[in-house]
Amino acid sequence: MKAIKYIVAGALMLSIAAPTMAQDVKSQVDAITKVVVDAKGDAVATKAQIKDFMKLNKKNAQAIAGLGHAFLVAKNYEQAKTYADMAMKVGKNVSAGYILRGDIASAEDDGGLAASYYEMSTQQDPQDPTAYVKYARVYQKVDADGAVAMLEKLRSVKPDYPVDAAAGYMYSSNNKLKTALQYYGKVQNINSLDDYILFDYASTAYVLEDYDKTLQLAAAGVQKYPHYSSFYRVGMYASDKVKKYEDAVNYGNKLFNTTDTIKYTANDYIYYAEALMNTGKFDEAIAAYKHIPEVDPENKETNKLISGLYVKAHRFPEAVAAMEQYITEAGENATYKELDALADIYIDEASVEGATDAVKKAAFENADKVYARMAEKYDYAATYAVWKRALMNHQINPDVKVGRALPYYQQYISLVEPKAEKTASELNKLAISYTYLAVHYIQNDKKAEAKEWAQKLAEIRPDDPNAQQILSIK
Secondary structure, X not given: OOOOOXXXXXXXXXXXXXXXXXXXXXXXXXXXXXXXXXXXXXXXXXXXXXXXXHHHHOOOHHHHHHHHHHHHXXXXXXXXXXXXXXXHHHOOOOHHHHHHHHHHHHHOOOHHHHHHHHHHHHHHOOOOHHHHHHHHHHHOOOOHHHHHHHHHHHHHHOOOOOHHHHHHHHXXXXXXXXXXXXXXXXXXXXXXXXXXXXXXXXXXXXXXOOHHHHHHHHHHHHHHOOOOOHHHHHHHHHHHHOOOHHHHHHHHHHHOOOOOOOOOOHHHHHHHHHHHHHOOOHHXXXXXXXXXXXXXXXXXXXXXXXXXHHHHOOOHHHHHHHHHHHHHHHHHHOOHHHHHHHXXXXXXXXXXXXXXXXXXXXXXXXXXXXXXXXXXXXXXXHHHHHHHHHHHHHHHOOOOOOOOOHHHHHHHHHHHOOOOXXXXXXXXXXXXXXXXXXXXXXXXXXXXXXXXXXXXXXXXXXXXXHHHHHHOOO
């Protein structure tokens, strides 16, 4: 068998407790798993509980393998191997021990050994489909045909087993998502799929941006597995993508109110807030954003997100306060872009339909102050900041004769003119600056100064009508 380098996908580390495991044994395995995992795989600390467990299950290969799997989850591989070997000895024709041994080998990046144990399992317990699927998943990276052949062998042993779904899951686990979706598409009855397979089908469709299929599968998932929270998650995400915001809110409400032990992520709250905002529930959306630090303490984007939400709600003072808080928290990591975003809030405020002249003026003045902060704090952004100050001051008073923006256009010229190489954008801005100065001086009857700037304008825009008109004045 070829040597295989295999990294275990999270989904591979599923409980080996097969559906045929008796419910009382499963409960015992669940209980001992919690004990072992909580003790971080410390065999000495769990000695008494393990002794009691083994008294009840010393002849039960599935239960013993379940104990071994608990140590595998806790990354105590040596103890996991001990119980895997014990399970194989107690139940020679039971798949559990072989599968566990394969899972341990996978966790240790020994794909060849893992495939060997999975293959042994298919020989010792040919009716258990788990080993066929795991063998195929491991082997698919080096021999796709061999992997498919193993799945076809499973089809011959268990004609009613959803082999196409198993193939889809295999390809998905190896990140061949388009092929995975093709196999999943052959499944006739999606309601026959186990929860994790159906969810993988839905999440594969989501990653490939087939949102309608995702929503179909999410709906089937929540119907059959109402406590499997991830169906609510993918349903919320996909609903948001297709702008079905009411549906997204409904999925979000269920996601955050299920009894499952799912760990919430920053994205959960971001998508939920997006949906709430788009259904007019602004305060609830802000409350959702405020949960982000609880699940992702390193995430520093919360106040920035909240600020953006306030902007959409036209609640500009709150937007400014949140963005200022974001800048403060960023500290030395803040760049000119954060101040640029702050200035944009004021510009958005001035752009709202129906804003009075007084509101516009105050907003542009505040934006100008932010750009002044930018120029002072970030030398590398000074040229950009000065240009923006020219634009803001022109908005505050567009009367070129008065020339409120004049000093900023002059400053921009002084920063850019000396450059040996100028970009097209810089030349365009210089032309605007020259035009402003030339028109300002001609309107103030200062022909010499006006012609000086008109000449500069003509040098970069020979056909500019403003330049030609001013230069023709006698």
